[in-house]
Amino acid sequence: MASEGNMKAANQTYGSFIGFVKWGTIASVALAALVVLLIAS
Numbered sequence: 001m002a003s004e005g006n007m008k009a010a011n012q013t014y015g016s017f018i019g020f021v022k023w024g025t026i027a028s029v030a031l032a033a034l035v036v037l038l039i040a041s
Helices: 004-040
Strands: none
Touching: none
């Protein structure tokens, strides 16, 4: 098993990754909506 220090580092990395995925998804949806609005007008 991983040591306690490795688990803390892994949890921090996982948290950062999930944050990037969350904000990346939000940004992608916002950009897609903008493109749809620009094409529709």
